[in-house]
Amino acid sequence: MRAVRTITVVGCHAGGEIGNVVVGGVLPPPGATVFDQMRHLQQHGDGLRKLLLREPRGSVACHANLVVPATQPGCDAGFIIMEPTEYPPMSGSNTICTATVLLETGAVPMREPETVLRLEAPGGVIEVRAACRDGRCESVEFSNVPCFADRLDAPLEVDGLGTLAVDVAYGGMWYAIADARALGFAIEPSEARELSLAGERSRAAAREQLPCTHPENPEISGVSIVQIAEPWRGVGAVTRNAVVVSPGRLDRSATGTGLSARMAALHARGQMGVGDTMSHASAIGSTFEGRIVSEASVADRPAIVPAIRGSAWITGITQLMVDPSDPFPEGYLLSDTWGVSGRDRQ
Numbered sequence: 001m002r003a004v005r006t007i008t009v010v011g012c013h014a015g016g017e018i019g020n021v022v023v024g025g026v027l028p029p030p031g032a033t034v035f036d037q038m039r040h041l042q043q044h045g046d047g048l049r050k051l052l053l054r055e056p057r058g059s060v061a062c063h064a065n066l067v068v069p070a071t072q073p074g075c076d077a078g079f080i081i082m083e084p085t086e087y088p089p090m091s092g093s094n095t096i097c098t099a100t101v102l103l104e105t106g107a108v109p110m111r112e113p114e115t116v117l118r119l120e121a122p123g124g125v126i127e128v129r130a131a132c133r134d135g136r137c138e139s140v141e142f143s144n145v146p147c148f149a150d151r152l153d154a155p156l157e158v159d160g161l162g163t164l165a166v167d168v169a170y171g172g173m174w175y176a177i178a179d180a181r182a183l184g185f186a187i188e189p190s191e192a193r194e195l196s197l198a199g200e201r202s203r204a205a206a207r208e209q210l211p212c213t214h215p216e217n218p219e220i221s222g223v224s225i226v227q228i229a230e231p232w233r234g235v236g237a238v239t240r241n242a243v244v245v246s247p248g249r250l251d252r253s254a255t256g257t258g259l260s261a262r263m264a265a266l267h268a269r270g271q272m273g274v275g276d277t278m279s280h281a282s283a284i285g286s287t288f289e290g291r292i293v294s295e296a297s298v299a300d301r302p303a304i305v306p307a308i309r310g311s312a313w314i315t316g317i318t319q320l321m322v323d324p325s326d327p328f329p330e331g332y333l334l335s336d337t338w339g340v341s342g343r344d345r346q
Contacts, residue, residue, distance in 0.1 A: 003321040005329075009052070009064070010105060011315035012097040015253030015286030018062045019097030019312070021079075022052070023105065025319075028068040034078040035089065037068060038122040039219070041080060042087045047330045049082040050344075054331025057320050060084050060249055060338045063091070065098045067107070070120040076108050078120035084339065085246040086346050089123030089145075089220050090172025092256010092288065092308050096140045099128045100312040103137045110135065121145075123172050123220070141289075141309035146296040147171045147260045148303035149268035150212045158205045161198060168210050168223065169268075170298075171261030171306075176206040177227045180242070187230055187240040189283050192250050193340075199226040199244025200340050207346070215299035224346050227258045229280075232266060238279040238287060246346060247339030254280035254288040256308040263290055267304050274304075286310075 008024035029045060031037035041048065051057060052064040063083050070078040079098045081091045099119065102108040108117055115130045115137075124145040131139045150168040156176065157163055167177040183198055185191055206223035214220035229241035243251040243258045251258070259280045266272040277291040288310040296303040322329045335342030 002323050004324045005322040007320045009318045009320060010101045011318060012101050012312050013315060014093040014096040014310055014312040015282060015288065016284050017093040017251055017253035019094040020052070020062060020064050021098055021101040022064060022066045023101070023107070026066055033071050034068060034080060034120045035122040037078075038080045038087050041066070050330040051320070051322065052082065053084055054333060055337070056328060057331060060247070061252070063094055065094050067098065067102070072120050072125050074118055075120045075125060076117040077102060080122060083245065085344060086224055087122070088173045088224065090121050090257055092142070092144070092172070092259065093251070093253040093310070095119065095121065095126065095128070095142050095256065096310045097312045099130055099140045099142070100137045101314065103130055103132065104135070104314055110137070137312070139309055139311045141307055143293055144256070144260045144306045144308060145172055146298050146303040146305055147264040148298050148301045149265045151210070152265060152268060154210055156202065156205055156209055158202050160201060164202065166202070166206065166210070167265040168206070168212055169261035169265045170214060171257035171259070171264060173225050173257045174212050174221070174223045175225055175227050175258060175261040176202060176210065176223045177229055177262060177265060178202055180228045180230045180240070183228060185228060185242070187228070187242050187283050192283060195228055195242045195283070196244055196248045196250055196340050199228055199242070200246065200248030202226045203244065203246055215301060222346065225258070227255070227262065229262060232271065232278070235272065235276045235278060238281050240281045242283050247341040247343045249339050250283055252282060252284055253286055253310070254282045256288055256310065259288050259290040259308055260306040263292055263306050264304055267292060268302070
């Protein structure tokens with residue numbers, strides 16, 4: 001066995017969505033903040049994402065999280081999120097996976113019945129409360145970065161779908177939220193392919209027609225993900241949704257940033273307030289719980305601080321290797337499996 005590189009990965013999923021965690025074999029990228037480190041990795045070390053997520057070592061259904069030392073005081077660790085076509089500033093399922101791995105592997109000491117820790121995501125510092133018992137992290141609730149609606153019922157022209165009314169909201173990533181009923185979807189597993197096609201077309205259209213920029217960080221811009229959601233069922237109820245991850249495949253989880261963006265839009269409409277709760281269910285039936293913790297502001301925009309709760313499960317520990325003669329050290333893409341668009345970038 002020969003290897004020019006060996007990377008240790010803890011396999012994990014939250015609500016069915018794979019969020020593997022890199023715990024060894026990669027040095028932290030340079031940068032004054034985790035956001036800066038993320039940008040450096042994106043611009044100068046993108047081979048890591050390709051190695052982890054492309055075939056033959058990964059797939060379009062995987063995310064990967066690189067654990068790094070935090071740069072902000074009072075934080076236990078930082079993490080950089082790598083998804084199939086982007087480095088998002090925040091991700092709910094990946095946060096739940098990373099916190100679970102840190103606690104269950106002992107990287108951060110576990111305290112029962114609850115462990116409180118702070119993690120530095122590229123998009124900001126988040127507080128995590130993990131319910132722990134018998135050495136197991138049973139659930140994770142995190143307070144997200146402030147989230148807000150950018151526009152409501154914006155018209156969006158989508159090839160093959162006509163004119164849609166979508167909400168554009170920030171939940172840690174920029175979302176366009178479309179009405180499943182108007183598109184004829186019930187959010188069932190059998191609709192996964194059609195949902196993915198509709199979502200990827202809508203994402204491409206939204207990036208062109210509905211520009212959006214975070215008012216405090218202009219580098220966070222453009223709709224990168226689409227949520228197709230059934231009509232809201234009310235406070236405390238479970239609402240089904242399908243989040244389409246670029247390059248066009250369904251998020252298996254209920255999606256924490258998607259639930260945050262949805263609550264921000266509902267708050268902007270006056271339908272949810274501080275203390276109200278709701279749940280999102282994914283196409284495979286997994287759920288995340290959400291509540292509005294407080295109101296906030298981002299620059300001059302009204303915002304909310306949402307809390308999201310879900311659970312993750314470790315699936316194994318792997319050492320990925322690259323043989324010096326391997327013709328695919330950064331993997332490869334084929335459009336038969338790499339989403340509906342086959343793209344590697346937003």
